[in-house]
Amino acid sequence: DAGIxxxxxHKVTETGTPxxxxxxxxxxxxxxxxxxxxxxxxxxxxxxxxxxxxxxKGEVSDGYSVSRSKTEDFLLTLESATSSQTSVYFCAISxxxxxxxxxxxxxxxxxxx
Amino acid sequence: xxxxxxxxxxLRLQEGESSSLNCSYTVSxxxxxxxxxxxxxxxxxxxxxxxxxxxxxxxxxxxATLTKKESFLHITAPKPEDxxxxxxxxxxxxxSGSRLTFGEGTQLTVxx
Numbered sequence: 034d035a036g037i038x039x040x041x042x043h044k045v046t047e048t049g050t051p052x053x054x055x056x057x058x059x060x061x062x063x064x065x066x067x068x069x070x071x072x073x074x075x076x077x078x079x080x081x082x083x084x085x086x087x088x089x090k091g092e093v094s095d096g097y098s099v100s101r102s103k104t105e106d107f108l109l110t111l112e113s114a115t116s117s118q119t120s121v122y123f124c125a126i127s128x129x130x131x132x133x134x135x136x137x138x139x140x141x142x143x144x145x146x
Numbered sequence: 147x148x149x150x151x152x153x154x155x156x157l158r159l160q161e162g163e164s165s166s167l168n169c170s171y172t173v174s175x176x177x178x179x180x181x182x183x184x185x186x187x188x189x190x191x192x193x194x195x196x197x198x199x200x201x202x203x204x205x206x207x208x209x210a211t212l213t214k215k216e217s218f219l220h221i222t223a224p225k226p227e228d229x230x231x232x233x234x235x236x237x238x239x240x241x242s243g244s245r246l247t248f249g250e251g252t253q254l255t256v257x258x
Contacts, residue, residue, distance in 0.1 A: 076235075077248075129244050134180055
């Protein structure tokens with residue numbers, strides 16, 4: 034298994050509170066991604082990073098920000114959580130060389146009440 | 147915009163009953179098509195990458211094939227442990243960051 038750790042694995046928070054999810058990798062891969070998975074929508078890209086301090090938006094980036102200060106860590110922040118952000122969040126990594134696949138962590142289940 | 151449609155949404159098989167899952171895609175220029183398996187409460191697990199029409203990849207009871215418009219995941223003599231959700235994803239040549247666009251998946255249940 035690719036060395037990807039997501040924390041926390043489960044979180045319940047209230048509307049309007051800030052939330053930060055963490056992804057840690059031990060593979061020294063260049064690319065890191067945050068996806069959310071919802072019934073009826075599948076996996077959708079929120080943000081991704083192509084290097085330390087280099088990030089870009091995905092298709093559902095509104096309400097989310099990210100940071101990557103070290104190769105191994107990629108943080109996803111919900112500045113003010115809303116009920117529509119209740120979801121399962123997956124981090125993925127890729128070496129980015131050739132047509133390398135993405136490898137996923139086991140997800141964080143976030144509930145916003 | 148890249149699009150991926152998987153069918154059926156759900157499939158129930160008896161052990162040993164072979165079948166196929168479909169992944170139809172629309173992409174401006176296909177760089178690669180990926181198949182993943184996802185178990186409940188887990189992240190997707192990579193299975194195959196297909197690069198060009200006519201290509202086939204095999205792994206145990208699974209065989210993936212690719213045409214210019216769709217991909218099939220053939221499951222031969224499935225076992226209960228093959229029960230999972232199977233996801234298809236595409237990467238286009240002009241997409242930055244090696245990003246993937248996913249379908250919603252096919253939930254496969256194999257009964258003993």
